[in-house]
Amino acid sequence: MEIRNHRLTIAYDGTLFAGWQIQANPATVQGHLERVLERCWGEHLTLYGSGRTDSGVHADGQVASFKAPAKFKSLAALQAALNYYLPPQIRVTRARYAADDFHARFSAKGKEYRYRICNHPFHDPFELNRSWHVPRPLNITAMRQAARLFVGEHDFASFTSNPGYARATTVRRVTRVSISASGPLITVSVRGGGFLYRMVRNLVGALVKVGLGRLTVSEVTQILAAKQRRVAPNTAPACGLYLHKVFYPDNFYQEKPL
Amino acid sequence: MEIRNHRLTIAYDGTLFAGWQIQANPATVQGHLERVLERCWGEHLTLYGSGRTDSGVHADGQVASFKAPAKFKSLAALQAALNYYLPPQIRVTRARYAADDFHARFSAKGKEYRYRICNHPFHDPFELNRSWHVPRPLNITAMRQAARLFVGEHDFASFTSNPGYARATTVRRVTRVSISASGPLITVSVRGGGFLYRMVRNLVGALVKVGLGRLTVSEVTQILAAKQRRVAPNTAPACGLYLHKVFYPDNFYQEKPL
Numbered sequence A, B: 001m002e003i004r005n006h007r008l009t010i011a012y013d014g015t016l017f018a019g020w021q022i023q024a025n026p027a028t029v030q031g032h033l034e035r036v037l038e039r040c041w042g043e044h045l046t047l048y049g050s051g052r053t054d055s056g057v058h059a060d061g062q063v064a065s066f067k068a069p070a071k072f073k074s075l076a077a078l079q080a081a082l083n084y085y086l087p088p089q090i091r092v093t094r095a096r097y098a099a100d101d102f103h104a105r106f107s108a109k110g111k112e113y114r115y116r117i118c119n120h121p122f123h124d125p126f127e128l129n130r131s132w133h134v135p136r137p138l139n140i141t142a143m144r145q146a147a148r149l150f151v152g153e154h155d156f157a158s159f160t161s162n163p164g165y166a167r168a169t170t171v172r173r174v175t176r177v178s179i180s181a182s183g184p185l186i187t188v189s190v191r192g193g194g195f196l197y198r199m200v201r202n203l204v205g206a207l208v209k210v211g212l213g214r215l216t217v218s219e220v221t222q223i224l225a226a227k228q229r230r231v232a233p234n235t236a237p238a239c240g241l242y243l244h245k246v247f248y249p250d251n252f253y254q255e256k257p258l
Helices: A029-041 A075-085 A140-148 A199-211 A217-226 B029-041 B075-085 B140-148 B199-211 B217-226
Strands: A003-012 A058-069 A090-098 A110-118 A152-155 A171-182 A185-192 A241-247 B003-012 B058-069 B090-098 B110-118 B152-155 B171-182 B185-192 B241-247
Touching: A003 A029, A029 A058, A029 A075, A029 A090, A058 A090, A075 A090, A110 A199, A140 A171, A140 A185, A140 A199, A140 A217, A171 A199, A185 A199, A199 A217, A199 A241, B003 B029, B029 B058, B029 B075, B029 B090, B058 B090, B075 B090, B110 B199, B140 B171, B140 B185, B140 B199, B140 B217, B171 B199, B185 B199, B199 B217, B199 B241
Parallel strands: A058 A241, B058 B241
Antiparallel strands: A003 A058, A003 A090, A110 A185, A110 A241, A152 A171, A171 A185, B003 B058, B003 B090, B110 B185, B110 B241, B152 B171, B171 B185
């Protein structure tokens, strides 16, 4: 049987999961998906995500790929079967075929994360676990000034949490940081070629401290220049973070089945 | 000490509660609020809600009133204390003083409910427990035509679920029904002088059947005229319903403490 490469777009409410990456015991998003793939195909299939998300982090545009024999009569039938067996907190929002050399992680050329902040004296009960509650008023103008410092190629060593995850280099290129407000809800969007462990949450932690007036824009410049995690503000909580989009070169998938 | 009448506006995610009305064992919204009032005042205070909401039904504008000696130095301090002790799924969004004869239930002259429908092949994972998932496409034009039939004074006996709750009359005045769509999310807003038990969910159940093409507008006319619950479509699920606003005569509260 012909082996096809599959590309899935996935949304999940990460509240109840121990992150993306498969683990022996706790329920993870990858674990749920691989169990459902095995149920559909009758054999274990390895699913490659574009990257991990931590426990409590959400996604509305995670991408994952796997290779398997063509089995369903259409991609719509495949998508419906996966969603039927998955827990309702995880949805396959799109299923496509991809070129043979497409790999959700290694083919990715960039990502966009979004971070939601509920900036109001009390946390909207419909925003629990879906945004960071910051009760004191944030100065968005100051936050936007600080955000501009992150755009471009920088050594983000001050903004990665765990040295155990250190890669060969802590230099990354951030292409855009934008901050929008809608009522009490503030959304920070960060787009870049790649991100270090907890980098977005650490950037947001610093931006919020600027918004609260507890850190100046020039202090952010110093923190970035210091290249040491210990000088930077705390990590923003997981519940506000969403993996929103993964970018790939255009030629890596086919919309229609061959 | 001077006894003051208090008026609270309350939002809650009803997913985890056994409705509004206090009960012996399961956690209810009224039960949580009365426990917190007792904690703040050191004595039991009875809280009157504008009306009950069923298990799983939400509110973003429930109103409740209670009388108690002035104890907090400001309404902001009272609100902060209540929110501090309440579970995060329940928030007091506003606290005011009211005229002595204000009663959240008996002074109400009308209410607005909103009902959210996720009309998409799969249920958005961030809309679980917050909307009714209707996977097949709804014809909103037909739903709006049927909705117009409900406006005005009618005997809604076909649209109330439990005869045990029957009042002296099943005649009610509906002043407005509007249906809006934003992406896959359809919101039905129903405003009226008063509502029978499960009336809004029963009206929405009929409207959705019309939207699916399984019921004609003229059949809705017949169902309304029949004045019998058994001829009407099923009740829409609780998770889509929100008590949005309670209307009172304007002279029933004072914005500022006396």
